[in-house]
Amino acid sequence: xxxxxxxxxxxxxxxxxxxxxxxxxxxxxxxxxxxxxxxxxxxxxxxxxxxxxxxxxxxxxxxxxxxxxxxxxxxxxxxxxxxxxxxxxxxxxxxxxxxxx
Amino acid sequence: xxxxxxxxxxxxxxxxxxxxxxxxxxxxxxxxxxxxxxxxxxxxxxxxxxxxxxxxxxxxxxxxxxxxxxxxxxxxxxxxxxxxxxxxxxxxxxxxxxxxxxxxxxxxxxxxxxxxxxxxxxxxxxxxxxxxxxxxxxxxxxxxxxxxxxxxxxxxxxxxxxxxxxxxxxxxxxxxxxxxxxxxxxxxxxxxxxxxxxxxxxxxxxxxxxxxxxxxxxxxxxxxxxxxxxxxxxxxxxxxxxxxxx
Numbered sequence: 001x002x003x004x005x006x007x008x009x010x011x012x013x014x015x016x017x018x019x020x021x022x023x024x025x026x027x028x029x030x031x032x033x034x035x036x037x038x039x040x041x042x043x044x045x046x047x048x049x050x051x052x053x054x055x056x057x058x059x060x061x062x063x064x065x066x067x068x069x070x071x072x073x074x075x076x077x078x079x080x081x082x083x084x085x086x087x088x089x090x091x092x093x094x095x096x097x098x099x100x101x
Numbered sequence: 102x103x104x105x106x107x108x109x110x111x112x113x114x115x116x117x118x119x120x121x122x123x124x125x126x127x128x129x130x131x132x133x134x135x136x137x138x139x140x141x142x143x144x145x146x147x148x149x150x151x152x153x154x155x156x157x158x159x160x161x162x163x164x165x166x167x168x169x170x171x172x173x174x175x176x177x178x179x180x181x182x183x184x185x186x187x188x189x190x191x192x193x194x195x196x197x198x199x200x201x202x203x204x205x206x207x208x209x210x211x212x213x214x215x216x217x218x219x220x221x222x223x224x225x226x227x228x229x230x231x232x233x234x235x236x237x238x239x240x241x242x243x244x245x246x247x248x249x250x251x252x253x254x255x256x257x258x259x260x261x262x263x264x265x266x267x268x269x270x271x272x273x274x275x276x277x278x279x280x281x282x283x284x285x286x287x288x289x290x291x292x293x294x295x296x297x298x299x300x301x302x303x304x305x306x307x308x309x310x311x312x313x314x315x316x317x318x319x320x321x322x323x324x325x326x327x328x329x330x331x332x333x334x335x336x337x338x339x340x341x342x343x344x345x346x347x
Binding site: 003004005006007008009010011013014015016017018019020021022024025026028030031033034035037038041044045048049051052053055057058060061063064065067068069070071072073074075076078079080081082083085091 | 130171215220227233276278
């Protein structure tokens with residue numbers, strides 16, 4: 001019995017679903033950002049796993065790009081969270097309805 | 102698979118069908134899943150951030166098992182080293198803001214549907230992956246096109262600078278824009294308004310220096326007068342730390 005790449009890809013599916021659960025169920029803006037990180041990492045694991053399956057470097061290149069984009073997203077997302085924290089006491093995503101039509 | 106890193110420690114786990122490999126995968130896959138579940142379920146954001154660290158490090162080990170040391174290194178450096186630390190700084194800065202599981206009607210209404218959606222999504226993803234037919238190239242990596250330098254920094258760098266040069270440059274542009282965005286978002290409230298206006302009005306570098314100097318002088322003056330200010334200020338502070346309307 002060897003570890004085949006489809007185990008890794010299945011694990012990435014499980015992690016992606018857990019991250020999606022966090023985004024949908026949690027109302028703390030910080031935890032929503034953390035859950036998005038889990039989803040990005042799950043996608044990375046799938047990319048890396050498929051890169052291994054095909055023996056090509058393309059998947060790893062994409063994984064590193066995803067890391068760069070995730071770092072940018074964290075900087076901007078946390079900046080928005082900190083800016084919002086000056087305006088309101090709770091960081092509740094259900095209360096952020098300023099753009100609601 | 103993991104031979105290069107484990108043989109160095111004097112142990113050869115690279116036996117075909119090695120039980121160690123399965124055990125290693127099971128251990129770190131379990132750690133990653135538990136870390137992710139704790140991130141989603143913990144009421145304290147601090148606990149969430151720390152278990153995200155566990156998730157990231159476990160994924161790094163899984164990348165090593167997939168013969169990709171450079172991605173594993175980048176994973177630990179970028180995510181565990183930078184992203185989680187940034188999250189912890191922000192959580193410490195914002196203080197204790199636990200989520201209140203209030204009995205709001207909307208939240209209660211949405212909960213079951215969200216859970217059902219997520220379970221369906223996970224079921225479909227895992228079902229499709231288990232049901233699909235993967236080519237088995239794990240044991241014969243040396244025969245593939247990438248050959249024996251699979252996953253090394255030099256091979257990845259070569260791919261970046263030949264096939265994906267445009268994407269590489271665009272990624273650097275995205276990082277630059279995010280850095281500028283972080284600075285702009287960091288200037289908040291009145292300070293942001295004043296400084297942005299002054300920076301837009303000034304033309305030369307000398308003028309900008311003068312603006313910084315005057316802003317610092319003003320800051321020092323306000324600091325000096327702050328202790329003698331009337332006590333109504335503390336009442337305003339207690340009111341949720343809101344900035345006074347300007």
